[in-house]
Amino acid sequence: MLQLPPAEPGMREDEVDTPALILDLDAFEANLDTMAALLKPTGAKLRAHAKTHKSAVIARLQMQRGAVGQCVQKVGEAExxxxAGINDILVSNEVVEPRKLKRLAALSSIARVQLCADDPAAIPPIEAAAEAAGIRLSVLVEIEVGAKRCGLEPGAPAAELAARIAGSKHLTFGGLQAYYGSAQHKRQPEERRQAIAFAAGCVEQTLDALKTRGLDCPIIGGGGTGTFAHEAASGLWNEIQAGSYAFMDADYARNVEPPPFRQSLFILAQVMSAPKGTGRAVVDVGHKAAPVDSGYPLVAGRPDLAYVGASDEHGVIEAKDGPLPVLGEKLRLVPAHCDPTVDRYDWYVGVRKGRVECLWPVTARGLMT
Amino acid sequence: MLQLPPAEPGMREDEVDTPALILDLDAFEANLDTMAALLKPTGAKLRAHAKTHKSAVIARLQMQRGAVGQCVQKVGEAExxxxAGINDILVSNEVVEPRKLKRLAALSSIARVQLCADDPAAIPPIEAAAEAAGIRLSVLVEIEVGAKRCGLEPGAPAAELAARIAGSKHLTFGGLQAYYGSAQHKRQPEERRQAIAFAAGCVEQTLDALKTRGLDCPIIGGGGTGTFAHEAASGLWNEIQAGSYAFMDADYARNVEPPPFRQSLFILAQVMSAPKGTGRAVVDVGHKAAPVDSGYPLVAGRPDLAYVGASDEHGVIEAKDGPLPVLGEKLRLVPAHCDPTVDRYDWYVGVRKGRVECLWPVTARGLMT
Structure with missing residues (x-):
């Protein structure tokens, strides 16, 4: 089902139909510039994570500012x-299904693509897909660095898998995937620093084991919006995979000493019901339009208002003090978590100085496989 | 972005690409038949809620079994x-934006459409849209019956709004919307019975006030999968708006004396990482593919396995006893909440006796406005 955009260029923001994803272009561009400026002196390059923005336009804007390419989590996102013209893509994730691997190998004809593996048993299907496509696929070894999700044990087991990859006629060893996802939202700066110090130990241990086997390690990838400064400063990681920095969200704002980026992404909501005498207003943004995996959205610029309950298509707003918004009023919400929020929308509505400037498709929106 | 279906008819279920929405056709058809059989002796008609299934195919199957039409929550869903040929649609929700009302009025040329209002201030824009389209729009008055969301005070205030609608040249009073959403998941049967007894009191009070004004009340709509038996038996409600009954989910299964329907909807997941010695397997279904507003999904038919953590594209599985699933293995998950889950997918993969029988598009998938 094609979804028409909720706005047209030139409209006032309050004319945009709701729910809509609003991108404050001044804040967004400042975020891209800030990240480029912060990474420049470190020598680490940005390979921005497109699982956040899912947009070929935004990918291009990041690469114009020095990003070497994009990360994705899904083959469909890579496609x-x-x-849409993005020519250097790392699937920073394991792909084990032969059908998906065939699609990924086919992409090699239009872009440089790489993927991750964390298990010797995952290698034969990757080799088979590369062989069938007549290409060499670059495979990074994902190591466990504290996140307790995917990833092989660092050190000798990881180096053994790297050697297996490097020894294949159809594969190239691309480097290490060393991303500590859950460190991004550790609330205290010292917790985040310690987490990445631990991850750095895992990387060093694995580099030693690779050296013993005479293996070079082209990429060391990792780092998200909450911790990237540590990875970039470590002298180990050479590719930073931050994504949320472009938008930010309420959950990152809860970090003590939050990352130095501005909130650029909002959900525009409209009051659809304001039942008299009840102390609540109801907006048309429920958890289908504002996923609640990281809690409820905030009401932007209105600390007097709180979003206190979500059902499928309704959000309940209460006033801490002062009046409630009125029927038909539009409110900007700050998403609790930008990645799953963006994935619900077909369009970014780019706004500057209160007017719609551009409409960008969410290119890889909702792609599952 | 068009998303290709993750399967083809004739495939074995374990060949379906993941994440995918699996519809067990035997269980699904049994659910449709059960609802039709349960409502028949009550005289109440089904107006199934398409916010759950978002599918023109499923709407048609429900109407073939006696449903008088469909409910939706969004104008985009109505469109x-x-x-796709569904000819009787109630937007069981308030619509206040003139741009949306214009679209809804335009639909009247191809289907019977109705909507709800709960505020006198909402009426002039609805009148304006109807007048501009040269039609009469039928408007139901939504009354508050305990859900504490949208809805006008029952009794005289609701009847006053009904009279305002009935007195308009461009509108028709369509009846009452009396849905107690939060009653559906009250865990104890007695709590659900009491909730609908309270709602029935609100309806009766409003019917009395309508009678005083000489107003007929064509539709009394409400009832969901958790409580519909009470509404249907009340002799008040004549349209039942259940949606989830077709699929069911883990949250409904937590009701004591759950509704008499079978689990027919599943998310197919694949183990993409099974790091040795860690006690976990990681599947490719995270909270983007299985929304967590009502908790985590369950692993179908595998009480020995638990889904214990979700990030964007990863789900962590632990074994309570016995072995973990292996790399590449596919598992059926029971969604925690069927409505937002369906809304993430472009395709239903209909399965019978282990084979893919059909692929149905999720017609209104992700439509926001």
């Missing part, structure tokens, strides 16, 4: 971006 | 279903 969407490659087909 | 998608009407354009």
């Amino acid at each position: 969407a971006l490659a087909q | 998608a279903l009407a354009q």
Whole structure:
């Protein structure tokens, strides 16, 4: 189902139909510039994570500012971006299904694509897909660095898998994937610093084991919006995979000493019901439009208002003090978590100085496989 | 972005690409038949809620079994279903934006459409849209019956709004919207019974006030999968708006004396990482593919396995006893909440006896406005 955009260029923001994803272009561009400026002296390059923005336009804006390419989590995201002209894509994730691997190998004809593995048993299907496509696929070894999700044990086991990859006629060892996801939202700066110090130990241990085997390690990838400064300063990581920095969200704002970026992404909501005498107003943004995996959205610029309950298509707003918004009023919400929020929308509505400036498709929106 | 289906008819279920929405056709058809059989002796008609299934195919199957039409929550859903041939649609929700009202009025040329209002201030824009389209729009008055969301005070205030609608040249009073959403998941049967007894009191009070004004009340709509038996038996409600009954989910299964329907909807997941010695397997279904507003999904038919953590594209599985699933293995998950889960997918993969039988588009998938 094609979804028409909720706005047209030139409209006032309060004319945009709701729910809509609003991108404050001044804040957004400042975020891209800030990240480029922060990474420049470190020598680490940005390979921005497109699982956040899912947009070929935004990928291009990041690469114009020095990003070497994009990360994705899904083969479908790689396809969407490659087909829209993004030419260097790392699937920073394991792919084990032969059908998906065939699609990924086919993409090599239009973009440089790489993927991750964390298990010797995952290698034969990757080799088979590369062989069938007549290409060499670059495979990074994902190591466990504290996140307790995917990833092989660092050190000798990881180096053994790297050697297995490097020894294949159809594969190239691309480097290490060393991302500590859950460190991004550790609330205290010292917790985040310690987490990445631990991850750095895992990386060093694995580099030693690779050296013993005479293996070079082209990429060391990792780092998100909450911790990237540590990875970039470590002298180990050479590719930073931050994504949320472009938008920010309420959950990152809860970090003590939050990352130095501005809130650029909002959900525009409209009051659809304001039942008299009840102390509540109801907006048309429920948890289908504002996923609640990281809690409820905030009401932007209105600390007097709180979003206190979500059902499928309704959000309940209460006033801490002062009046409630009135029927038909539009409110900007700050998403609790930008990645799953963006994934619900077909369009970014780019706004500057209160007017719609551009409409960008969410190129890889909702792509599952 | 068009998303290709993750399967083809004739495939074995374990060949379906993941994440995918699996519809067990035997269980699904049994659910449709059960609801039709349960409502028949009550005289109440089904107006199934398409915010759950978002599918023109499923709407048609429900109407073939006696449903008088469909409910939706969004104008975009009404458009998608009407354009696919569904000819009687109630937007069981308030619509206040003139741009949306214009679209809804335009739909009247291909389907019977109705909507709800709960505020006198909402009426002039609805009148204006109807007048501009040269039609009469039918408007139901939504009354508060305990859910504490939208809805006008029952009794005289609701009847006053009904009279305002009935007195308009461009509108028709369509009846009452009396849905107690939060009653559906009250865990104890007695709590659900009491909730609907309270709602029935609100309806009766409003019917009395309507009678005083000489107003007929064509539709009394409400009832969901958790409580519909009470509304249907009350002799008040004549349209039942259940949606989840077709699929069921883990949250409904937590009701004591759950509704008499079978689990027919599943998310197919694949183990993408099974790091040795860690006690976990990681599947490719995170909270983007299985929304967590009502908790985590369950692993279908595998009480020995638990889904214990979700990030964007990863789900962590632990074994309570016995072995973990292996790399590449596919598992059926029971969604925690069927409505937002369906809304993430472009395709239903209909399965019978282990084979893919059909692929149905999720017609109104993700439609926001």
